[in-house]
Amino acid sequence: MQKTSSIVIIGGGVIGCALAYQLARRGVKDIVVLEKEYLTSGATGRCGAGVRQQWATETNCLLAKESVRMFENMNEELGYSKDIEFKQKGYLLLAYTDDQWNQFKKNVKLQKSLGIPVEMVKPQKAKEIVPHLNIEGLIGATYCGTDGHANPFHVTYAYAEAARKLGVKIETYTEVIGFEVEKGKIKKVKTNRGDIYAPIVVNCAGPHSGEIAKMAGEEIPIYPERHQALVTEPVESIQDPMVISFHHHIYCQQVPHGSFVMGMGDPNEPTSFNQKSSWQFLEEMAQKVVSILPPLKDIRVVRQWAGLYDMSPDANPVIDELASVKGFYTVAGFSGHGFMVAPITGVMVAQLILGEETSLPVHPFGLERFKRGEYLLEHSVV
Amino acid sequence: MRIENHPILIFDRGKILSFFFNGEVIKGYEGESIAAALHAAGIKVLSHSHELHHPRGLFCAIGNCSSCLMVVDGQPNVRVCVEKLREGMRVETQKGKGCLTQ
Numbered sequence: 001m002q003k004t005s006s007i008v009i010i011g012g013g014v015i016g017c018a019l020a021y022q023l024a025r026r027g028v029k030d031i032v033v034l035e036k037e038y039l040t041s042g043a044t045g046r047c048g049a050g051v052r053q054q055w056a057t058e059t060n061c062l063l064a065k066e067s068v069r070m071f072e073n074m075n076e077e078l079g080y081s082k083d084i085e086f087k088q089k090g091y092l093l094l095a096y097t098d099d100q101w102n103q104f105k106k107n108v109k110l111q112k113s114l115g116i117p118v119e120m121v122k123p124q125k126a127k128e129i130v131p132h133l134n135i136e137g138l139i140g141a142t143y144c145g146t147d148g149h150a151n152p153f154h155v156t157y158a159y160a161e162a163a164r165k166l167g168v169k170i171e172t173y174t175e176v177i178g179f180e181v182e183k184g185k186i187k188k189v190k191t192n193r194g195d196i197y198a199p200i201v202v203n204c205a206g207p208h209s210g211e212i213a214k215m216a217g218e219e220i221p222i223y224p225e226r227h228q229a230l231v232t233e234p235v236e237s238i239q240d241p242m243v244i245s246f247h248h249h250i251y252c253q254q255v256p257h258g259s260f261v262m263g264m265g266d267p268n269e270p271t272s273f274n275q276k277s278s279w280q281f282l283e284e285m286a287q288k289v290v291s292i293l294p295p296l297k298d299i300r301v302v303r304q305w306a307g308l309y310d311m312s313p314d315a316n317p318v319i320d321e322l323a324s325v326k327g328f329y330t331v332a333g334f335s336g337h338g339f340m341v342a343p344i345t346g347v348m349v350a351q352l353i354l355g356e357e358t359s360l361p362v363h364p365f366g367l368e369r370f371k372r373g374e375y376l377l378e379h380s381v382v
Numbered sequence: 383m384r385i386e387n388h389p390i391l392i393f394d395r396g397k398i399l400s401f402f403f404n405g406e407v408i409k410g411y412e413g414e415s416i417a418a419a420l421h422a423a424g425i426k427v428l429s430h431s432h433e434l435h436h437p438r439g440l441f442c443a444i445g446n447c448s449s450c451l452m453v454v455d456g457q458p459n460v461r462v463c464v465e466k467l468r469e470g471m472r473v474e475t476q477k478g479k480g481c482l483t484q
Contacts, residue, residue, distance in 0.1 A: 295483060298457055
């Protein structure tokens with residue numbers, strides 16, 4: 001492995017690979033991506049694969065909207081030999097309480113003001129969009145037809161392939177074990193396969209980014225939290241949009257292959273690195289999804305798994321340089337919606353590092369916001 | 383064809399049952415799988431591959447491989463190698479990946 005580099009990116013997930021490509025595209029040489037296992041082995045490869053623009057904060061709406069635009073042209077932009085499988089079949093968000101409905105009204109007003117094509121729909125209209133939806137107890141829903149899903153493996157490989165063509169070195173099975181900091185500046189990254197000198201390090205380690213920052217000597221408020229998902233056998237296509245119920249903490253989509261992919265968040269899940277799947281999830285997931293989408297009672301589950309969200313205190317990312325270690329950037333804390341905003345994140349972070357003006361403002365994602373109490377509270381998280 | 387004598391297994395065949403395969407009446411024994419009854423009746427193509435539509439027959443015969451998915455009494459993706467035969471059941475060749483009843 002090489003001994004020097006211009007920028008070391010830690011983490012071979014979608015964020016790290018997108019960033020590597022965007023930096024290389026801007027002419028940066030000697031970029032190294034370090035991944036402790038294989039590409040997509042962490043949160044990226046375990047995610048629900050959804051891409052939505054219907055958020056409650058302006059920052060998330062804009063990140064997602066710009067990313068959708070990039071997903072639309074990604075195969076061509078990256079010269080990808082396969083297909084990232086981006087399908088814009090919409091997202092249907094269900095409201096079961098007046099509080100939720102009122103929140104949705106505010107969200108839609110914000111989303112519309114930002115140019116996101118979203119509409120509020122009555123239960124009957126929701127049933128036209130998803131004919132097998134059980135509308136009992138449903139107050140209303142919001143629908144955005146340009147939301148959708150993409151294949152997180154292909155997206156990551158597409159960025160990695162394009163980055164490699166531009167000279168980026170991707171070192172898999174290479175674990176970061178420490179740093180050398182000199183006079184408040186990052187100097188060296190220590191790995192299980194040797195050390196690399198680097199004047200700039202970007203921490204894209206998702207749920208492990210807290211540990212990585214600690215190795216550099218600073219605490220950042222990013223915590224791992226287990227979320228679980230499952231996939232069913234394929235059947236003929238019956239469901240276009242992703243269906244989300246914040247009330248039930250579930251999401252469910254039918255992927256192009258015909259399988260249903262669904263997941264659930266547990267509000268009582270403790271912070272930990274546990275990413276084992278459980279039978280309790282299987283039981284609860286099945287009950288909830290069948291109550292909302294009854295025909296799924298006859299479908300068989302093929303596989304279940306768990307992954308880790310990189311949670312931040314306000315469910316929004318941290319994009320910032322460490323105050324005490326210059327040259328050490330954190331790009332993590334995406335709290336379950338990192339995949340869908342990865343394309344524009346790669347662009348913004350590359351611009352930030354190179355001292356260019358960023359496409360969207362980066363300052364709202366600073367670490368200082370937690371100290372100042374300026375939380376970007378995002379409620380629309382499963 | 384049915385195996386009558388086997389060195390280890392005992393075939394405890396019950397009474398004769400009638401069922402439908404694509405509308406045609408076929409007979410089998412109570413206690414055997416749908417696949418066994420179809421096989422005995424000379425029906426060896428159980429499904430078709432999704433991409434190239436090649437015929438597929440019994441492969442694992444223990445409910446693992448998805449080579450024998452058929453529509454049974456309206457329900458798609460039934461593994462007929464492990465589903466027991468019942469009187470009057472309607473077994474049909476499945477087209478495509480199967481449609482969930484809405």
